[in-house]
Amino acid sequence: MKPRPFDYARPDTVDETVALLAEYGDEARILAGGQSLMAMMNLRLADPAMLIDIARIAELNHIRDLGEKIEVGAAVTQNKLLAWPDLKKKLPLLATALPFVGHFQTRNKGTVCGSIAHADPSSEIPLSLATLEGEVVLRGNRGDRVIAAKDFLLDMMTTAREGDEMIVAVRFPVHADRGVAFREVARRHGDFAMVAVAAFIEDKGHARLGIGGMAGTPIVRRIATNGIKDAVEKIVSELEGYEDLHASAELRRDILRNLAPVVIAEAQQCAA
Amino acid sequence: MRRVDKGQKVRVGLTLNGRKMSAETEPRTLLSDFLRHSLGATGTHVGCEHGVCGCCTVQIDGAAVRSCLTLAMQAEGRDVKTVESLAGPDGKLNRLQQAFQNNHALQCGFCTPGILMSFTDFLTRNPKPTEEELREVLSGHICRCTGYAGIMAALKEAAGIS
Numbered sequence: 001m002k003p004r005p006f007d008y009a010r011p012d013t014v015d016e017t018v019a020l021l022a023e024y025g026d027e028a029r030i031l032a033g034g035q036s037l038m039a040m041m042n043l044r045l046a047d048p049a050m051l052i053d054i055a056r057i058a059e060l061n062h063i064r065d066l067g068e069k070i071e072v073g074a075a076v077t078q079n080k081l082l083a084w085p086d087l088k089k090k091l092p093l094l095a096t097a098l099p100f101v102g103h104f105q106t107r108n109k110g111t112v113c114g115s116i117a118h119a120d121p122s123s124e125i126p127l128s129l130a131t132l133e134g135e136v137v138l139r140g141n142r143g144d145r146v147i148a149a150k151d152f153l154l155d156m157m158t159t160a161r162e163g164d165e166m167i168v169a170v171r172f173p174v175h176a177d178r179g180v181a182f183r184e185v186a187r188r189h190g191d192f193a194m195v196a197v198a199a200f201i202e203d204k205g206h207a208r209l210g211i212g213g214m215a216g217t218p219i220v221r222r223i224a225t226n227g228i229k230d231a232v233e234k235i236v237s238e239l240e241g242y243e244d245l246h247a248s249a250e251l252r253r254d255i256l257r258n259l260a261p262v263v264i265a266e267a268q269q270c271a272a
Numbered sequence: 273m274r275r276v277d278k279g280q281k282v283r284v285g286l287t288l289n290g291r292k293m294s295a296e297t298e299p300r301t302l303l304s305d306f307l308r309h310s311l312g313a314t315g316t317h318v319g320c321e322h323g324v325c326g327c328c329t330v331q332i333d334g335a336a337v338r339s340c341l342t343l344a345m346q347a348e349g350r351d352v353k354t355v356e357s358l359a360g361p362d363g364k365l366n367r368l369q370q371a372f373q374n375n376h377a378l379q380c381g382f383c384t385p386g387i388l389m390s391f392t393d394f395l396t397r398n399p400k401p402t403e404e405e406l407r408e409v410l411s412g413h414i415c416r417c418t419g420y421a422g423i424m425a426a427l428k429e430a431a432g433i434s
Contacts, residue, residue: 103412
């Protein structure tokens with residue numbers, strides 16, 4: 001299908017974008033890569049009165065090394081981050097997880113921040129940001145807000161962004177030399193993950209486990225590495241999972257039960 | 273700032289396969305429809321219109337993207353390449369196209385333009401890919417008649433993998 005009619009604006013600066021958002025509020029949607037939004041508009045699941053195209057705003061197309069964090073601007077595509085020369089060294093979890101995001105062709109246009117704004121509970125990038133305890137930088141008429149990933153991702157496709165705000169960047173904590181691993185189970189490569197698991201070794205005795213596809217938001221838990229099986233079983237019993245077109249809740253719990261220990265073991269191996 | 277209201281007609285110009293072209297359209301027009309209906313370039317096919325099947329894949333500034341998930345406005349002023357750009361002026365197939373013919377990698381041909389545009393981008397950036405990488409890129413396309421074995425054989429020939 002085709003999208004319903006809308007007003008289109010292509011501002012040259014973030015200031016112009018914020019002014020448009022102040023004017024239109026919830027009636028406006030930000031278009032960056034459009035790999036989720038355009039599909040939703042074609043299916044008439046989204047129907048904005050105003051579409052604000054930020055893809056050409058130069059000040060949003062940066063990957064900046066802030067020392068402890070790497071800041072990724074709202075116009076940076078997933079393939080641009082994947083091709084960033086320091087990615088493997090400074091953000092190894094992203095280097096592992098990004099190839100699972102959609103396909104080569106959609107990563108050419110889809111943005112890192114757009115995936116976080118969309119907040120699909122099975123998406124790889126929000127899960128990575130939550131697992132790494134990163135943050136989201138919002139800008140609105142009242143100024144900037146920096147929000148931790150766990151406070152930004154509220155529920156399925158629901159975030160803490162106000163109608164007059166835009167994401168200008170996200171910040172991933174640098175985790176060079178940490179053991180990390182990422183795996184997901186999907187029907188086919190590039191499909192929505194039924195369950196996705198990220199693991200991050202905090203210290204000799206503890207791992208951080210990030211789980212996607214089991215609830216409305218990514219779930220992040222710290223577990224002791226001397227009792228992984230029991231810890232995973234406890235998480236499985238707490239999380240109900242949900243049923244959709246791709247998998248039943250029971251299948252999701254079963255995948256998590258089997259996948260999580262494998263991913264943690266991989267992260268430990270990578271740390272050793 | 274470029275701004276167009278919904279009822280407004282707008283002239284959108286872009287470079288299509290090396291030629292500057294423009295046509296009147298409206299903000300909601302998808303690039304896939306703009307290419308086919310406004311510019312008459314019907315080599316690009318339209319399948320699912322939500323970015324899954326891959327047959328509408330074209331290149332914008334060299335990068336393979338879904339034209340059904342792109343507005344014509346987003347391609348304004350950009351360099352767009354479609355399947356019509358691949359063969360020589362005398363109709364001689366390029367290496368990738370020839371490999372498709374050699375390996376019977378198309379039957380109805382509906383998905384083929386998108387696959388060719390994806391791999392023209394991918395093989396330019398990765399001239400020595402592994403078979404696994406070719407498969408990963410091909411996973412962004414759905415073929416319902418030829419079967420992927422012939423397509424993989426053609427891609428391997430084009431990439432020089434024996």
